[in-house]
Amino acid sequence: MKQVSKCMMGMLALTVLAGCANSEENASGESDDIGGQMILATTTSTYDSGLLDELVPVFEEETGTDVKIISVGSGQALAMGENGEADVLLVHAPAQEEVLEEEGAVINRHRVMHNDFVILGPEDDPANINSLPVDEALSSIAEDNHSFYSRGDDSGTHFKELDLWESAQIEPEFEAYEETGQGMGDTLRITAEKDGYTLSDRGTFLYLKDVLDPLSILVDGDQSLENIYHVMQVNPDLSDQINAEAGEAFVSFFVRDDTQSIIKNYGIDEWGEPLFFPHLID
């Protein structure tokens, strides 16, 4: 009994803290059309590229919703959606997304933007893959047993990489094939440090290029390297805590012309080229 009352006291104190935090938040938010909080589960690539820092404040301003951006691999983001732990998803693993859509776990799914994947390697390119077709580049890396660093974390990029090996009809089981189990940024740094090859989305690479000295883009431009992002709502039936209204508003926000043009122009000033290409405007 004593234990219980102690726990209660602790909880009480924490609740007081919670109360304080909430009242502060309310005081700062002016417009409150929808309000509440919304969990956006997304990939590390969209978050690390800084695009969401540009878009989300606009949405928060419009709707008075407090957006919590959780940046994880697409696999984990989709799992969060499947369990009703997020309200809206922005991910790049189309095949896996379709499975969830069929199950009914996600609804209102829209293709919103794309960029592309690139195969990166050391500048001196020991595997000689520069400008080769994807299949040949991969088989050259595998045959000569050059270091290849895979994300290995069920992210959209990892799924894409596995697809590419499969279509090249190679089992990525050669000795120098290693899984980092980490995000894109960390994997790129490891690859740069170890003079290896890897697959990355172009955005994250451009964003980190300055600190990744010897890495350069060796293979790009192939149709199979397209990196497609979809935004979708988590089915509100999955949990009674889902902020469906905010989720729906976020999807509408993302497909709107003005949002799409922010996407189109994002990054041009800083990197000389856009990081993402909007799908719904030219």
Next chain:
Amino acid sequence: MELIWRGIIEAVHMILSADREVLQITWLTLQVCLFSTLISTILGVPVGMLLTFKSFPGKKAVLLLSHAGMGLPPVVAGLWVTMFLWRSGPLGEWQWLFTTNAIVLAQIVVSLPILISLSYSSFKKIDKGTRLQLKALAPTKIQTLLLYLKQAQFGLWAAVMAGLGRVLAEVGAAMMVGGNLQGQTRILTTAMVMEVSRGNFEIALALSFILMTIALALTFVLLRLQQKEASV
């Protein structure tokens, strides 16, 4: 070596220029860590006392668990707290996941065993003779307990320092339950992990200097309190 210098310069620059985000992160770190240590102390010291002076069924198990808990990896604590706070979890109704409350909760889980175990040791050190003396001195039970507290305070301050050190150093749990949300749940340690993964080593290094300065300053204050109280 050059990187370290640049880190120091960056840190000084960040503090002098009163970079709003850094100040906010630092302030939040202080709030969260001090609050969780406070709660752990309020809960842990009485439990330590109970373990020393009372015998009850399951006491050995509590002792074992609290001592083993000192080595509980923060990510394990983070995982459990996360599962409890999931919308589908038992505490999902609270909507605490990805809030500072969740970080406080996880930090209590990692620091409470330290507070319990070390305060148990401090009370245990009071020898039998002193104990009898104290009992004779104090007419009421509460006064006896207060005298025990006074006797054990040197060790208790050490327990608080160890607990605080643990929560300041912890990153795995805060990352998992807090989500490292900018302006909301980003604390010094999680910000450092993020900056490293973004390749901004100078910023990470600068944050590490701020964190170490805070740890040093807090320990200094606690140490002063410990020495002062003990010399009375």
